[in-house]
Every structure is written in structure tokens, then in C-alpha cells.
Amino acid sequence: MAGIKKFVVGCFDDEKVLFPAVKNVRKAGYKIHDVYTPFPVHGLDHALGLRETSLHTAGFIYAVTGTTTALSFIGWVFTKDWPQNIGGKPHFALPAWIPITFETTVLFAAVGMVLTFCYLCQLAPFIKKHHFHERATDDLFVMAIECTDKTNDGDLQAFLQNAGAKEVNVQVAETGWWLGRYDREQKLYREEKGY
Amino acid sequence: MNRSHQFEIPGSYKKWTIGLIVAGAIAVLYGMIFYHPFTPVVHGAAHGAAHASTDATRFWSVLLQNSVFWLLVVNASMFFICVTTMAMGGWQVALRRVPEAISSVVPIIGTVTFIVLMALIWGGRTDIYHWLDEEAVKNDKLLTWKKAFLNPVFFTIWSAITISLWYLLGKKMRSISLESDRNGPMDYETGKKWIFKNTIWASLFTVFFALTVASTIPWLWLMSIDAHWYSTMYSWYTFASSFVSGMSLVAIFVIYLKNRGELEYVTDEHLHDLGKFMFAFSVFWTYLWYSQYMLIWYANIPEETGYFKIRVQGPYKGIFFFNLIVNFLCPLLILMRRGSKRNFTLVTFMAILIIFGHWIDFYQMVMPGTLKEHSELLPFEFGVACLFIGLIMWGVGRYLSKNSLLARNHPFLKESMIHHT
Numbered sequence: 001m002a003g004i005k006k007f008v009v010g011c012f013d014d015e016k017v018l019f020p021a022v023k024n025v026r027k028a029g030y031k032i033h034d035v036y037t038p039f040p041v042h043g044l045d046h047a048l049g050l051r052e053t054s055l056h057t058a059g060f061i062y063a064v065t066g067t068t069t070a071l072s073f074i075g076w077v078f079t080k081d082w083p084q085n086i087g088g089k090p091h092f093a094l095p096a097w098i099p100i101t102f103e104t105t106v107l108f109a110a111v112g113m114v115l116t117f118c119y120l121c122q123l124a125p126f127i128k129k130h131h132f133h134e135r136a137t138d139d140l141f142v143m144a145i146e147c148t149d150k151t152n153d154g155d156l157q158a159f160l161q162n163a164g165a166k167e168v169n170v171q172v173a174e175t176g177w178w179l180g181r182y183d184r185e186q187k188l189y190r191e192e193k194g195y
Numbered sequence: 196m197n198r199s200h201q202f203e204i205p206g207s208y209k210k211w212t213i214g215l216i217v218a219g220a221i222a223v224l225y226g227m228i229f230y231h232p233f234t235p236v237v238h239g240a241a242h243g244a245a246h247a248s249t250d251a252t253r254f255w256s257v258l259l260q261n262s263v264f265w266l267l268v269v270n271a272s273m274f275f276i277c278v279t280t281m282a283m284g285g286w287q288v289a290l291r292r293v294p295e296a297i298s299s300v301v302p303i304i305g306t307v308t309f310i311v312l313m314a315l316i317w318g319g320r321t322d323i324y325h326w327l328d329e330e331a332v333k334n335d336k337l338l339t340w341k342k343a344f345l346n347p348v349f350f351t352i353w354s355a356i357t358i359s360l361w362y363l364l365g366k367k368m369r370s371i372s373l374e375s376d377r378n379g380p381m382d383y384e385t386g387k388k389w390i391f392k393n394t395i396w397a398s399l400f401t402v403f404f405a406l407t408v409a410s411t412i413p414w415l416w417l418m419s420i421d422a423h424w425y426s427t428m429y430s431w432y433t434f435a436s437s438f439v440s441g442m443s444l445v446a447i448f449v450i451y452l453k454n455r456g457e458l459e460y461v462t463d464e465h466l467h468d469l470g471k472f473m474f475a476f477s478v479f480w481t482y483l484w485y486s487q488y489m490l491i492w493y494a495n496i497p498e499e500t501g502y503f504k505i506r507v508q509g510p511y512k513g514i515f516f517f518n519l520i521v522n523f524l525c526p527l528l529i530l531m532r533r534g535s536k537r538n539f540t541l542v543t544f545m546a547i548l549i550i551f552g553h554w555i556d557f558y559q560m561v562m563p564g565t566l567k568e569h570s571e572l573l574p575f576e577f578g579v580a581c582l583f584i585g586l587i588m589w590g591v592g593r594y595l596s597k598n599s600l601l602a603r604n605h606p607f608l609k610e611s612m613i614h615h616t
Contacts, residue, residue, distance in 0.1 A: 042615060052533075060531070087493070095489045 010165035066108025219582020271441025273298035285610030300590035386606035420564035443546035470536030477526035521552035
């Protein structure tokens, strides 16, 4: 469900500053919408308290679908629909079908996962996404914090500045474009190993 | 905790080691007394009603299967050390002493294997290696042609060189590692030199490994049982089998030591990576299994299909497909999840299953060629396996209790401690 929301955006230029900032922002009870980074940052998903993605489960289901599709279709063609004598092999020539089955499995899994990934990230052709900061694609770590009606954005901006943000501002942006958008379940901050 | 901590062998470990060795020794002695293994048998006698000859063949087949299998499995852990060293891999340093300990068993099992092989080659037997039968070779165009490779002298020399070089190069790798314990922390330059020295010896081992495990040794020791048949996939297949079992063995020992409260720097992350190796090489094994089978099935040339006829349609049908289920379907479906690669119980279970599966795999590589339909899977077969498992446990325990469990001065130790998959 698309909605216009207000965000406080803090930009960091150092990973070493970013991690404690993420920790402190979550500790203070603010809801981090997302952190945009120029490259995959190891352990950031964990620090953000994001749950494990289900993308691989989806991938497994696509793969099994691919296997089933290939085996049942080839099986039907070569035993029921158009049985042929190929090199004197039996009509149900399972070893000969394995390569195609394997490729179909990979194809289904790959294409399915790419599409699912795009859906989860709300990416699609001709969809223009809001950029919180252009340099998130180059050399800045951009943290976007979602504001509720109770958030005092002045306080929050000061908070981010203290946490080491190089640049802080307030932006209004549309968060999703798809029915039932993928809202990350964020766990509350806990004092425990690994956070 | 003391960083040069050594493993104190607990009583239960000693009991199991001794128990397994005794059980295995009883099995071998039983075989020596009741299976008459030292009466020379010519190939073909096994087809007759004379049961005594099948017994002798069974004795030697089981010994050959077990000694070659366990030797390749323990040697695979040195290969693991060498490839990770050459790849500048740091993650394995925290658990590196475990594969080192396993590879220290190579000289013991290597000696046993060499004795078994020599008994087969020079003991006047032709029931295991048909190509030793000079009369038969004379009238056989194919075997005459293969004589340049399949002859007792080359077999003996190459086997001796192989086993001793596995031992010596492995020993060098282990001694470089132990030497770092004695010399204290390294500065940047010393560390760099030390790593370079490691890399040199690791690459020598790996090249020799490729010349032996990945090519000639499975041809000589196992493929030549079916002397007329050949497959270019065979050595890779054998390598995949032994490597995945080797990684499983490492995982079992790591989990055992973890459960005893040792190996403090080894975390779920390291276990996850070992699990990945078990998973990936199970799939690799299947890839080779399939490639070998499918091409022969498709081409359907009589001299090639002979090998699979007895396995797929003969008395080994059950074992043949059981093999595929245990070594492919189970690892694929069970080890696929991230959570299961981090679960001690599940990884232990899968490791034991994989080792057992590949033991069965070697069983079906050896038995159909030597015993035809007369093979058995009874306490004698498992008893001999116990002997080798006991030997491995003894050697690993000895190495771990003599040396520090942690390669504490290894320059990559920190990388391993903060390892995160």
C-alpha cells in the first residue's frame, strides 16, 4: 500500500561510525526504514535486526516446480504423446532427461528468484524510486528513519548529528507501489551478543 | 584458557578406540583362519562350487576396499589443508589442527594398504586383479596392450612412491605448522615468509595429489579390477567420494572436540563452511556419478556396459541405487538449509551417513569385479571397517594430545576467529 511518509535521513561516510549509530538509533526506539549502502556491508542486516530473508525458500519452491515441470512434460511427450524409438532406448529414458530437468530446475529457480527479489525490493521497469541521497550509490551510507506522528524530527536530527552523521535532513517520500508491500519485520533492540 | 592447550584423551575415547581396533583385529584374524586367504587362487575358480575360494577372494576384496577407502579419506584432509593454504584461506585456521591430525594417520593406513596391495600383487593371486594372470593376458589383445601400464613392477613402484610421498609431503606440511607453535608470534616479514613456505609445499602436495588420487592411483588400485573396462571419469569420481568423506570426518572430529569444550575459536560459522563442503561435494560426486553412467548408458557399447550390467541389473541393484539415495538425495535435501549446517546433531548424523554411503560406494566399486554375485555384507565386512576407524581414532587422538589444539601463531588466526559466513 503506497503511502507518503516523512523520513529523517542521516548520511555517514564511515562504516565504523555507521554501526554504533544503527545500534544507538534502534536503542532509542526509532524505526529505521532502511540503510542504503554503496556495497553490501557485512553484518548490517544483523545490526538492523532484519529477519532472515525467505528468498531462498522461494528459490527452492521454484526449483522443485522446475524439476516437476520438466519431468512431467518430457515424460508425457515421450511416453504418451509422441513415443519414438531413439537409439533403441526405452520410451521412459530417465537418464537422457536429467540434463534438461537440471537446466529447467536452474532456469525456474533463477528467473523466479530474480523476479521475487525485484518484487521484494519494489523494483520494476518504469517505476521511479525515491533516492534519499544520490551518493548512496557512490560513497555514503544513508540511513532513513521513518517518522510517526509522535516523532520530534528536530530531536532526531540532533541525535543523528551526535551519532556522527555528516549530513542530516528531512524528506517526504512514497514508500511502496505494490499491494501488500514487503514490510520488514524489525525486532526491537536487545542487549545481547551480536547486536 | 591456555592457548597452547592440548587435548586430553578422555577414557571413553580410549575405550572406543581400543574396542574398535580389537573388534577389527578379531574380524581380520577370523578371516585369516577361516577364509584361507593365503592359498593362491586363479581367476574363474570363484565361479565353481568351491566355496573356499570365494571366501579367500572375499577376504582380500574387503581388505582392499577398506584400506584404499580409509587411506584416501584420511589423505583428503591434507588435500583440504593444502588447497585452503594455496587459496590464502584464513577461515580454517581455528580448526586446522583437526585435518592435520587426521592426515597424520596416512603413514599407518598407508602401510596397511601397501601390505595388502603387495599381497595381492605378489601373492600368486589373480582373483582380484585379473591382469596378473599371464596366461589370460597372452590371449587377450586388450590386456596385452594395457600391459605397459598394468604390470606388477610398475604397480609396486608407483604405489610405493605414492604412499611415501603422501606421507612425506604431508609430514612437511604438518611440521611447518608445528614449527610455528615453537617459534612464538611472527612479525609481518616472518609471517609472509612462513606463508610463502607453506604455499610452496602445499602446491607440491597438490600437484602430486593430482597425479595420484585424481588420475593414476584409482586406475591402478580399483579400476584395474575390471581390467577390460575403463572410464575417464573414474579417478575424479573416486576423488569426489574420498574428499566428501574426508570433510565429513573433519566435521565429526570438530563437533566431538567442540562438545568436549575444546576448540574455543571454532564457531557455528566454521561448521557452516564444513557443512557447505559436505553439501557441495556430495553434489559434485553425483555430477560425476551421473556423467559416468549416462554416457555409458547412452553409447551402449558392450565393453563399457559390462561394468554397469552387474551393478544396475544384477545382484548389486539395491546397493547401487541405495548409494545414490544416501550420497545424493539425503545430503541435497537435508544439508540444503542454512540451519541444518549449523546444527551439531544434524551435521554429525549427515557426516556419518555420508562416510557410510561412500564406504558402500567403494564396496560396489570393488565387489562386483572380484566376487561377482557372491559378495556379502556381514559382520566380517563391518568388522574390518572397525579396524580402520579404530586406527584413525588412535592416530588422531595421539596427534591432538601431543600438539597444541590451536595453531596459535598462524598469521591468519584472527581472520579465522572473526570468520563470518
